[in-house]
Every structure is written in structure tokens, then in C-alpha cells.
Amino acid sequence: MTPQDFARLFGSNGLMQEFFDKNLASSVDASTWTLKRSADGGERAKDESLVAFQKANVIRNVFFAGGEALPRLKLDMKVVEMDTSIISIALDVDGTVLRYAHGPQISHTIVWPGARGRQEVSLQVVDNAGGQSAIKTDGAWALHRFFDKLVIAAGSKPETFTATATVNERKVIFEVTASSVQNPFRLTQLQSFRCPGQF
Numbered sequence: 001m002t003p004q005d006f007a008r009l010f011g012s013n014g015l016m017q018e019f020f021d022k023n024l025a026s027s028v029d030a031s032t033w034t035l036k037r038s039a040d041g042g043e044r045a046k047d048e049s050l051v052a053f054q055k056a057n058v059i060r061n062v063f064f065a066g067g068e069a070l071p072r073l074k075l076d077m078k079v080v081e082m083d084t085s086i087i088s089i090a091l092d093v094d095g096t097v098l099r100y101a102h103g104p105q106i107s108h109t110i111v112w113p114g115a116r117g118r119q120e121v122s123l124q125v126v127d128n129a130g131g132q133s134a135i136k137t138d139g140a141w142a143l144h145r146f147f148d149k150l151v152i153a154a155g156s157k158p159e160t161f162t163a164t165a166t167v168n169e170r171k172v173i174f175e176v177t178a179s180s181v182q183n184p185f186r187l188t189q190l191q192s193f194r195c196p197g198q199f
Helices: 003-010 015-023 050-063 142-148
Strands: 073-082 086-093 096-100 108-112 120-127 132-138 151-154 160-167 170-178
Touching (some): 003 015, 015 050, 073 096, 086 170, 096 108, 120 170, 132 142
Antiparallel strands (some): 073 108
16 A cells, blocks of 8 residues: 555545544544444444544554654664674664664664655664675665564553564664554554444
8 A cells, every 4th residue: 555545544634534524523432432322312332333443543643643644653763782793783764874883872763754755774784794784675665664574572661662673693672762652563453454334
């Protein structure tokens, strides 16, 4: 799916939000994602189709937090550990470069899509024998493809996680802080999303 199609479905003015606003907003308590009481005061059964709109709401909040026209992510990343056999690494996220060489652990802000517009992510590793190895991904979802190649684990706070890259049998561990408590690379609402049934 292209970012444009993704935005058309999940964006702030996308199909899911537009349908919800026009047809359901007045009948749904969005704080609990349940149908409001009927006119006679009776309980209304929860419609399973509301689950799709609840998931779409989470997806929209993660990828379109500032009302952007296209999906956008902002992360803070730093290296917290790497093998002693690695001399240095360079993570290039479409022009924003995080370099590390066993020094102070400094956080870098990463924005996707990047300013360069090449839609590329690469992690270059230089080992103590002078060898160079890399992980590279490209395309509109290159940052997601990059994290798909890493092992992700929950961090010490809801908005943080660790991502372990293995390059030529050498490990680099990043600490990543997302702008949401929802991990954009392991978002269960996106992975399990299905279009709603009929209303």
C-alpha cells in the first residue's frame, strides 16, 4: 500500500474517519467505543464493526498525530550497546545520520519520511578488522522494513523499545523513543485491522 492510499484510508480526513463522522459519531461513545443508550434508555449491544473504527483511531493517532496529509513518524534513537568487535556504526535514515563509536550515548531525532526524499535507510558497520557490512532498505516504507529486520523488545517506559540489529554476526542495540506509547513498528491495531462489515 502506498502512503497516499494509507492516508486515504486512515488519515485525518480519510475514509474511515469520514464515514465515522457522518454516520456513527452521534451514536458512539468514543471514550469506550460502545454504542450510546437507545432513545428508550435501554442498553445497545456493542457492534463488532466498531472495533475497526477504534483500531483506525489508534492508527491515525500514531501516523497522523499532527494532522499531516501523509503518514509521518518522529523517533529519538541512540546506541546503548554494541559488540566490542565493532569500531563504528553509521545509521543513515534518508539523510539524517546517527554515528557511534563507543563514546557517549547521544540521542538523535529521526523523522520519516526524511528531508532528502530518497526513501533509503542504511546501517553501516565497520569492524576491528576494517571490514564493512550493512543493512539497507528502500522505498516509501523503508524505515518499517528496516525495523522488520531487527529484534524489537519493550523498553523501560511505554513509549520506548529496544531494537537489536545483527550485521555480519555483530550486534548493535538501539534504544528508540516514539512520540506515542504505541510502537509504530509493532502496532497490533494495524496488523489486525480488517475493514468493518455492513452497518
